[in-house]
Amino acid sequence: MKLCVIIPLCALFTLTQQVPPRDRCVCELINSEKAFPHDKLSTVEDNTSKCNNNITPKKTLELESLMLGLERRLPKLQEDVSVLERENDGDLYGALSLLVIENELTEIKKLIHKLNMTTQGHQRLTTDANEQLKDLKTEMIELEKYDTLQVVKRRQANECLKEGLQPTSQPTQPPHGICPHGRFLNITGPRIHTEGEYPGSYPYGAWGRDPKPEVGKENWYWLVMLTSSNRYANYVRLYSSLSSLIVGVSGPGNMEIDSSNPNTNTIQGPNVVLYRGALYYNCYNEYAVCQFNLTTETVTTMQLPEGTRYNSKGNFCNLDECYSYTDLDLATDESGVWVIYTTSQDFGNLVLSKVEEGEQPTFNQTWTTSVFKQAVTNTFMACGVLYATRYVSEEVEEIFYSFDTSTGVEKFNIGIFIKKMSPNIYFLNYSPVDQMLHAYCNSVMVSYKILFG
Incomplete structure (x- = not known):
């Protein structure tokens, strides 16, 4: 015979309510580990900050x-x-x-x-x-002894694993055409990082060296700043050495292109290069390239194909913004001057033309690519190969694409990364004199060393 006890539900509630608070179950948690020395960590952080502040450019x-x-x-x-x-x-x-x-x-x-x-x-x-x-x-x-869960240790192991898989360490071998230096392996730096004599004043600009300088000007550097509305300028500033550029002492001074500004001869956009004593740039308000001879102080114009996008309609871009008046990109390498642009006929893809030097410079040969220009933040040439970059983060830019003009081969998996000193790079150009890559970003001049193998 089974005995069943039935207790009304309300009685249970009553009993529960009648239990005094002091009889409730309380668990005491005792941590056997030593307390983490937060004050010591704070001291380490302070010392690190002081060390960084003491060692500055x-x-x-x-x-x-x-x-x-x-x-x-x-x-x-x-x-x-x-x-x-x-x-x-x-x-x-x-x-x-x-x-x-x-x-x-x-x-x-x-x-x-x-x-x-x-x-x-x-x-x-x-x-x-x-x-x-x-x-x-x-x-x-x-x-690290306090890291009993081995969070730091595992994070370090993950970083080592990432470095082992990082394409910067062993990048995809890009096509290199006929290059006296060998394959383009990597980029190190920045080597130079300076704001010159106008810190923070002109966010858009360009700088570098002449790959084929006149006698006596082998160590000269040049600087162009877009001094009006981040759009145009009418002079190039010259420096007798890298030291002069860094400390902001211009011995030769300014070379004025035209006293009337703006006009057709005015520089438009930040993509400017100097080659064999002549400045190449996008002519103001035109789909054309201007050549300003620093010796004769004369300007020659080279017309681009009909349908070339200009006046900020074919810019370099990242995901959030486009860089104003970067329709035409001028570049130098071992063989001379190149112009990178886009046309309506090529549906916004990059087009590349080689400048043929002479009394009346012209465009010699043209190549078309399959990379969309507004998916690119900048381009440069090295040994006849076009390289394109894209925005990864505020600290990193990636060289992701190459086009070899000698073979016509394109690659989209270069995977070489550039450490940036400013979120946006408005100018990028290769110097075959010393295999340096010069960048101009938010009034800061930066250079990187290209490693060939």
């Missing part, structure tokens, strides 16, 4: 500036001594000249002293930074 610029000052004063001193030797009359003139030379020597001694102090300071900074890095590494290893 300004340190290098300070040294470059002192070297440039010394470089300029020594020839002046030599000139003054030569004048004294030639024209010394043994009287008042000689005494005054000696006084001038004495003052020059005093200034040079001060400059050398400051240079020595700066060099010693940099040496101390290097030693201190090395010691700090060792200490930081030791402290981070100690902090």
Whole structure:
């Protein structure tokens, strides 16, 4: 016989409500692990930040500036001594000249002293930074002991795995045509990073070296800034050396294209190159390329095919925006000057033409590609191969495409990455003189070294 006990549901509720709070079940959690030293981690972060602040590009610029000052004063001193030797009359003139030379020597001694102090300071900074890095590494290893779940260890393993699969380490071998340097393997840098003499003033512009310079101008650099509405400019600024460019001292000064601005001869857009003493750029308000000869100060015009997109209708773009007045991209490589553009006949795909030099330069040969221009952020040429980039993130740009003009072969899987110093690259060009890739982005001039194999 089974005995069944029936308790009304309301009675259960009543019993439940009658249980006093102090009789409720309470679990006490005891953590056997040591407490994480957050204060120590904060100290490590502060020390890292101080280390980063101490080592800045300004340190290098300070040294470059002192070297440039010394470089300029020594020839002046030599000139003054030569004048004294030639024209010394043994009287008042000689005494005054000696006084001038004495003052020059005093200034040079001060400059050398400051240079020595700066060099010693940099040496101390290097030693201190090395010691700090060792200490930081030791402290981070100690902090990793608290990572009982091995989150950091697994993350490091994942990073190693990514690096092993990273195409930058072993990029797809792009076609290279006939290149004296071998295959295009990778890019390192940035090597140079400077805002020059107009920091933050002109976001659009171009800079670089002449691959075929005139005698005596082998070390010169040039700079073009779009000074009006981020659209046009009417002069090119010249620098006698890289140091002059970095510290912002233009010895040769400006070469004005035309006093009337804007007009047909005005530079339109940031894609400008200098080759064999002539500046090549998009003529203002036209689908044409202008050639400004720096020696004769004359402008020659080369007309592009009918249907060429211009006046900001065929720009380079990323997912969020397009770069104004980048319809025509001028490029240099070992063989000369190229122009990259797009036409309505080619449905917005990249078109490439080679400039034939002469008294009246013309376009020699033209190639069409199957890559849509507005899916590209920039292009450059190297050894007869066209390379195209695309936006990956604010820190990274990818060289993803190549077109070999010698074979007509296209590739979309190059996979070489560029570390950016600014979110957008408005100008990109290759220098065959030293195999450097020059970029201009938001008034910052940056250069990268191309590695050939």
